[in-house]
Amino acid sequence: MSFTDKVKNEAEELTGKAKQAVGRATDNERLVAEGQAQESAAEARKAGEHVKDAGKNVRDAFS
Secondary structure, eight states, X not given: XXXXXXXXXXXXXXXHHHHHHHHHHTTOHHHHHHHHHHHHHHXXXXXXXXXXXXXXXXXXXXX
């Protein structure tokens, strides 16, 4: 995972958390749901990148 991908994923996750907080503070269920979806998408991308990195490490170990 490149550094820029990591930064983008972290920023996306933090934005989702912020949306959730604002949504809860303003009693806006749509904003809370949008924030949860955004945070989950960022976490899924991070997990996918971790799997890809692990695959590269295994490949390198056998090279």
